[in-house]
Amino acid sequence: MAQTKPMEWYGGNAPGVPGMRSNATVETVRSFAAEDGVEAGVPVVRGTAPDKQVKAAAASGVPVGVTVWDPAGDEEGDAYYPDGSAVPVMTEGDIWVTAGGDVAAGDAVAYDTSAGGFTKGTESTASGNMFLTAGAKGDIVEIHIQNPALIVVS
Numbered sequence: 001m002a003q004t005k006p007m008e009w010y011g012g013n014a015p016g017v018p019g020m021r022s023n024a025t026v027e028t029v030r031s032f033a034a035e036d037g038v039e040a041g042v043p044v045v046r047g048t049a050p051d052k053q054v055k056a057a058a059a060s061g062v063p064v065g066v067t068v069w070d071p072a073g074d075e076e077g078d079a080y081y082p083d084g085s086a087v088p089v090m091t092e093g094d095i096w097v098t099a100g101g102d103v104a105a106g107d108a109v110a111y112d113t114s115a116g117g118f119t120k121g122t123e124s125t126a127s128g129n130m131f132l133t134a135g136a137k138g139d140i141v142e143i144h145i146q147n148p149a150l151i152v153v154s
Contacts (some may be wrong), residue, residue: 015133015140016096017041019069019080022132022142027093029068034087037079040069041097043111043151044089054089059113063148065089066097094144099135107131109143110152118143121152 016022018041035047035055043063047053057063068088073080081087100117108121109129117137121129128146135141145151 015142017069018096018098018140019067020096021068021090022094022096025094028091029088029093030065030091032064032087032089034079034081034083034085037077037083038067038081038087040067040073040080041095042067043148043153044087054087057111057113057153059154061153063111063151063153065091065148066095066143066145068095090145091148092145094132094142096140097143099137099139099141101137102135103131103141104134105131109145110154112154114154123150123152127151 032054033052035053038044038056043057043066044054045057045061046064047055054064068090070088074082098117100112100115100119103120107130108123109131110119110121112119127150129151130144132142132144
């Protein structure tokens with residue numbers, strides 16, 4: 001029997017949670033240790049030990065990727081991935097994130113730390129980082145990551 005009622009969960013009838021893989025396309029996910037704790041679905045930069053750690057991206061940081069949601073994460077603590085815990089980081093692929101403003105499918109991807117979400121980028125090169133779905137601030141939207149180092153963080 002088909003489900004007749006929409007599934008109600010995080011964000012009501014949202015398509016996913018921030019950091020959740022959005023489909024089964026080719027992707028690259030690398031493992032790091034969290035430095036100072038990191039949330040799921042946010043861009044991260046290399047940490048103090050750059051070959052082993054990542055930390056939340058600050059303005060003008062160069063992202064290594066976006067943190068992937070894992071059901072084993074700590075939803076009750078201060079950070080989804082506490083300091084020192086293993087954190088999966090998507091460096092290429094499709095992932096659900098939170099919009100920091102109005103975005104349209106095809107827009108370039110940027111991240112606004114003050115808005116706490118992904119926004120329309122202004123890059124002039126074809127990095128391959130783009131929104132796959134449209135949304136408004138606070139919506140769960142899908143992005144494609146192809147070259148995370150070109151995601152501008154402000």
